[in-house]
Amino acid sequence: MRSQIVGMIALVFFSTFSFAEEQKKVSFVNDVQPILTRAGCNQGACHGAQYGQGGLKLSLRGFDETSDFREIVRGSIGRRVSLLAPEESLLLKKPSLQAPHEGGRRLHLGSYQYETLLKWIFQGMQGPDTKERLFKSLEVQPVETIAKPGQIIKILVKALYLDQSSEDVNSKASFDSMNPSVATVDAMGNVVAMGPGETVIMVRYLGAVGVFRIILPFGESQGLDKFPINNLIDTLWVQKWKKTGLSPTSLCSDEEFFRRIHLNTLSTLPTPEDIKAFVADKNPEKRKKAVEVVLSRPEYVDCWAYKWGDLLRNSRDVLQKKGMWSQHNWLRSVFRDNLRMDNFAASLLTAVGSPYANGPANFFVIGTRDEWTENACQVFMGVRMQCAKCHHHPFENISQSDYYSMAAFFARVSKKNSTEFGLQGSDTTIYLNTSGEASHPRTGKVLPPKPFGGVAIEDPVDRRNGLVDWLKDKNNPALARNYVNRYWGYFFGRGLIHPIDDIRITNPASNPELLDALAADLIKNNYDIKHLLRTMMNSQVYQLAGESNPASNADGENVYSTHFRAKRMTAEQLLDAVDFACGTQEKFTDVPLGYRAISLPDSKFASSFMDIFGRPRRVATCECERSENANMMQALLLMSGNLLNRKLSEKNSRIVNLIAKKIPLDKAVEELFLATLSRMPRDGEKKEALAELALAQTPKEGLEDLLWSLINTREFLFNH
């Protein structure tokens, strides 16, 4: 009523506007909010901060139009807008620097944006109107362009509305380049190609985001026609290299390949005997055969049970020892029996019963509804939902409604105590309540369970079944894309989408066609993860050498897989590798001798060595919890740490055995190279080693020094 009266007064006093202009009402939602967003007024660093700025608090990037309208029109006793003198409104004067403004100039006098806000005030400051056309989605054209430096490309941004209407919104949308050294963009969506590389231009309008991809080739690709094609990975990388003007390096040696597949698949170094046999094998299919062998090795179970234990935060700290072992043993069974990975997700997301007796039920022991929602999205879709709990996701089309609709799947999961493992067994039961909802925190509206990008699903027995059915749907690639990207990251050192658990529209894959193709292939092959690993390891791309060549130097980060990305062994791999090289066995407290670091059920087994090398504590589902950073402590530990010295001289060590068996020194040198670098010493290396051994006080000391040296090489420390 109040706004109606004010509007009438305005109409009387400000009749200078043309009839046509009066006809075109300025919409708060579709006109004002985009301008504020584009001007940066509601960004996190300004008035979109949690407590606002300078007394004005707007919702982050304008996701809450009702609250923003109230704040602008009625906040501060209505002094931000003046109907009697619209030009005097603080809403205009501050951002145009007619009054002091800490945020600097955000509007130019006379600009389209300034005039629109002015008109909105003149028109009586209409608030959000349910009769207004509702925004549906954003369309950005073109999707991708290969450009040359200096080239200008105009992005066309169209808003599509539910009433089937559309509108060009270049003047209202906001544009950001993700890498200005590749391309810049101005406020109207004009992109200027700068230097070689690939980036996306992010377009924001209302709550939606869209992207335009621009590629500036690094140069001319060479020899791609002769690049051997083993499978779809090779085909699709060749296509991408052509677009980006990159060329792959040469193939790796047999020894490198053999070491690589062992470390990637088994977290285990190959034995000297196996290396020699593999190298000596003349079968042209021997690499394929070797892939099959590693996929069937028992260490495969240890390796992947451990990896997924990280992601599922398997730890006695929160699950108690019994729950931790239960989940670990279940993970072992998953990889031992090669369970379909869609069913793996389903088992976790729909788990019920005793976490002691049913390993996957531990998923629900940690946290409550919102944490389960966020973990499910991050682990199985690679999507970080946390932002949307409080506001629109700033870089993805995920709203608060999407968040709580997803949370609704878990709203009925509950826990209670159980004594089935004894009065002091401390067991719990995960079960489903018959009621329980997720409500939008702002509107209070109860939201039906709905996956984002999907439709609302109700399941009479267990809502979570709806989520799992959606995830497992053959036409929904979300789960498969996540698995492919994760495993690509594990095997190639960098995800097609990087970071590997941050899949979003504004963080596109380096090779989207490949990601989609591998996801489709995984679905077609019944989510058989070994099929995916086989495909990856059998590709020529996986078998590229670790060193880049001049043509691929531009791909320094190896975004385009032009060479194999060397990666330091994980803390657990490294400790096991040191043990293997030394011929020793680390004894962990509370498990029998023979338990390797990669077969431990959680990360609470004391080991300062592993902690220093970045072993995760398992308190987050994020891949980032595992530190890959190098530090001085690591170097010191390897060079002068007690652990390595102890192992080098331990009874029954590899060296003690070599001496005891009276192995000739040249053969001993070969074995140490094989046990560490997984290759025979080169002539020069062998000659130098033997010369050093001759100077040693005893052969044992000489061999210990040699082994110490080998362990301290980058070639040992890295999977390359």
Place this chain on the structure above:
Amino acid sequence: MVAYQHPRISFQSLISFSLVLTFYTNFCIKDSQAQTSFPQITHTFPSALERGKTSVISVFCETSSPVNPIAVLFAGKGIKAEGISGASKDNELKIKVTVDKDASPGIREFRVAANSGASTVGQIFIADLPIIEEKNLLHADFATAQVIPLNCVVSGILGAKEQVDAYKFSAKAGQTISFSVISHRLFYKRHSQFTPIDPMISIHDSTGRELAANDDFHFADPNLSYQFNSTGDFTVVVRDVDFGASLIMPYNLIVSAGPQVNWCFPLAHSPKGLFQVKVGGANLPNSLVSLEGLSSFPLPSNTTLNTQIKTSLGLSNAFPIYISDLRIAEESATNLEMQFPCTINARISKVGETDTYPIRLKKGEAIILEIRARRLGSELDSFISITDEKGKVILTNDDVSNQTKDSQLSFTASADGLYKILVRDLLNRGGLGFNYVLNVNTELPDFSITCDDDKAGIAPGMAGAWYVRVKRTLGFSGPITFTAENLPLGISMTALTLPETQNDGLLLFSCAKDAKPAASLVNIIARGKHKDKDGKENEIVKRVTPMTELKMPGGGRSTWPVETQIIAITPDRDIISVKVTPEKIILEPGKTIALDVEIVRAENYKGRVSLDVRHQHLGTLFGNPLPSGVTVLDTGAKTALSEKETKGKILLKVAPDAKAFEEVPICVLANVSLNFTVKRSYASGPILVNIPGK
């Protein structure tokens, strides 16, 4: 397995408990070294017996001595034991046990009566397969594994931390072999709730590759059946899931190439005869099979019996069925109105299924609905509801107690109408193993009774006390009278009739001065009467459920239901007499009365003694026979007797509005602490309490 150690020493060393409490516990034990502790059984080794054979086993006790055994008594029929003279050590009693061929298989309770007292409950597994003892050698991998034949029970102990026991066996390609462990199931009733084992098994090929594994099937005990793809030698490995150890908790690993039953349908049967059943598991026929090993019809009703099936591969494992004297009905798919009383055999056969039973009731009509599933080995975690005709839920139940996940519901109709009983799995699961029994009966005024304790070793001339606790349902308000069956010669029980206003009572057993050592498993029977609508008097006869004491980590005391109760005449004691004056008291409302207590100590007992008229631990009352309105005063009383003291005083205060009581027996307990939790109580003679009416 490691060499057995003296349990007193090993037990102390194994307690992973706070230093303070360990110190305190040790202190208590030291402080009262002269006490006479009853045998606190931890385990036997081997922990299984073969039917049709005579074997020698050792019974191990946590503290005190089982030497000079008076009797070893097994629950049920078909097992006899005798002590082997001169073969016992301090904490170990060797006994020779003969198990009849037709003795019921499964887990059996037993008790030992020795000069030092009547034991806590012991348990042993009765098997059909030969029992093999684990060898006292390291056998952790394929190379060192202990070789075992198929079809045997291996009795072993994970005695050392991080211990792994590997057993090597041969299997043929295509052969399915079942592996199961009975260990943690013996823990629930075990007096010492310290150092449990959570066993886990895994199957490995000759290279050590894991082929299959299982941790929890029967609660914490594993069970798996595996079909071998190739002929050769394999190992089955037993470990604690967390590589823990317990010298007092053995395991029985059952390795069977015969039939393995994991579920049975139907579960409920008539006492007059047995029906055929469908079974699920391994090496089983698809057709209906007959149940074995049950005879002497009619079978005892409302009980759970262990049974087996027989195939060309031999006898299966034992599995439970329920005998009901109600009309047996099958689950109806047509939602017909239920005719009750009845016992329904049913199954939640698929995920999300809810079984619906329409039932027509008249206003005021009361029914009792009881699910038996988990207790019969079913996977079902039942949830029962009753709704009105429109589907509005009126009442639900998930678990009837903390001892089972089975449900039970009492319901009284508020109006004439068609109601619906709904049964589902709490977790919305379903399948062949989700079988259940639903008992539907008219609920009448009724009661159930528990009794704490389950053991009494009484010296000649002394008395022992147990405490009963009544739970009355549907307005049962009559008096309840208690009698004892099968008391040893020389033991008598003071008559007890609990009036309608009292639910706790004392069972006091007096031993004649000239009684000879003897022991028997006793039954306490409770009788009550109620009148039906027509004024006809009906008698209710119930066996009291014995509750065994559990010594909890942290110093707590808890209880768990058991089958057996033992009373023994045992000569060893720390207190020779407990005299109280007056022996008959009249409590005037609003007044306080003193009970003067004088104890006579045994010659070598110098320890402390506490006096009480209630059965309590750390403030929790496990039995309080005092009439309502009567409380115990601390101020002015003397209930803690130091080393040289023999006289104490208990003060009872009566509330001004206390109701009238006549001849309610109480007694004074002279408690000697055996450790922080466990006491041995010596009872006075009965003191009859009267509260005159206003």
